[in-house]
Amino acid sequence: MSASDLLDAYQALARRAWDTNRARSVELSAVLAEWQQSGTLADDQRERARVVAHSLRGSAGTFGHAEAAESAGELQELLSAEGAPSIDVVASLVGRIETALEQDPVLEL
Amino acid sequence: MPPLPGAEPRLLLLVDDDDDIRAVAAAALELVSGFRTVTASNGLDAVKQARQHHPDGIILDVMMPGMDGLQTVEILKSHSETAGIPVVMLTARVDGDEPPGTVAGVISKPFDPMRLGDEVSRIFGWTT
Numbered sequence: 001m002s003a004s005d006l007l008d009a010y011q012a013l014a015r016r017a018w019d020t021n022r023a024r025s026v027e028l029s030a031v032l033a034e035w036q037q038s039g040t041l042a043d044d045q046r047e048r049a050r051v052v053a054h055s056l057r058g059s060a061g062t063f064g065h066a067e068a069a070e071s072a073g074e075l076q077e078l079l080s081a082e083g084a085p086s087i088d089v090v091a092s093l094v095g096r097i098e099t100a101l102e103q104d105p106v107l108e109l
Numbered sequence: 110m111p112p113l114p115g116a117e118p119r120l121l122l123l124v125d126d127d128d129d130i131r132a133v134a135a136a137a138l139e140l141v142s143g144f145r146t147v148t149a150s151n152g153l154d155a156v157k158q159a160r161q162h163h164p165d166g167i168i169l170d171v172m173m174p175g176m177d178g179l180q181t182v183e184i185l186k187s188h189s190e191t192a193g194i195p196v197v198m199l200t201a202r203v204d205g206d207e208p209p210g211t212v213a214g215v216i217s218k219p220f221d222p223m224r225l226g227d228e229v230s231r232i233f234g235w236t237t
Contacts, residue, residue: 006140010133010222017129054172056202059127071221073201082110 001105004082007107016104017063022101024056024067028075035087049090056097064105071096119235120145124155124165124181125199125216126173133222134168142226151175159191166233168216171200171208179209183236186211197232 030050035041053076061069075093078085113137121144121155125131131148138144147162149155159167163208167185171178178198198208201218214232216225230236 006136009136013129013133013136020129051174053170054201055127058218059129062130062133062222063200066219076201086200 011107014063014107017059018020018065018101020041021056021060021063021065024052024059025094025097027052028056028097032087032091032094033092041085041087046079046085050076053079060101064107065100065103066106067103068091068100069098071100117120118143118145120147120162121148121164121168121229122149122158122162122194123172124149124152124167124173124178126150127170130170130218132221134225135175136220137225142230144226144229152181153179153229155181156188157186158193159194160188161191164194164231166213167194168199168229169196169212171198173235182209182212195233197229213232 006018028049031041031052034045038069053072056072057069057076059077060066071093075090075097078089121138123131123135123138123146125134125148128150131150135146135148138146145159147164149158151173154170155167158164163225168179169181173181176184178200182196182198183192185194196211197213198215199208199218199220200215215230220228
């Protein structure tokens with residue numbers, strides 16, 4: 001396999017990961033919307049969002065969405081910390097992830 | 110690190126629940142660094158694969174549903190047939206999370222696919 005073939009394979013995987021990560025972003029938005037509606041972030045929802053943010057951090061960063069990965073990392077750390085997170089900060093991070101994932105991935109090998 | 114001419118490439122067991130991460134890591138380890146790979150998507154399968162294939166090293170994601178990476182390491186290290194296999198943890202970890210002392214090292218996610226094999230070789234101390 002040539003370097004060009006490897007890049008083609010990487011780009012194909014990155015497109016698939018991009019779809020997966022946009023679905024993860026939608027899942028984060030759903031948790032946020034439920035929180036905004038109910039006024040409470042339930043423990044299971046918080047854990048769900050933390051796991052999704054973790055997956056997004058690793059995948060988005062590996063597949064060319066560095067800004068999304070950075071925001072997902074901040075979100076993961078916020079949700080892993082003691083105490084209640086700020087809904088405004090979470091909303092800001094979720095918004096940044098959404099925006100970042102609208103851009104084409106930057107793929108370099 | 111490419112193997113010496115005539116030598117069988119080292120076998121790595123790659124464990125991650127993310128299909129895309131698993132695919133790109135396996136491709137990079139094989140195509141860029143010349144390793145052979147087997148893969149598992151969860152801790153239970155990882156233990157089975159380790160006992161079946163006896164890989165030269167294991168790359169193990171920390172956060173996985175069901176049996177996570179830390180629990181998987183405990184089981185691998187408690188069985189004589191897998192206890193000696195070196196393990197490197199692969200994780201988008203949060204500051205303050207420390208890997209167990211039984212693992213050889215940690216590779217952070219996100220990772221550069223082109224450098225993954227070199228990083229694995231460095232951590233395991235493989236020069237050939």
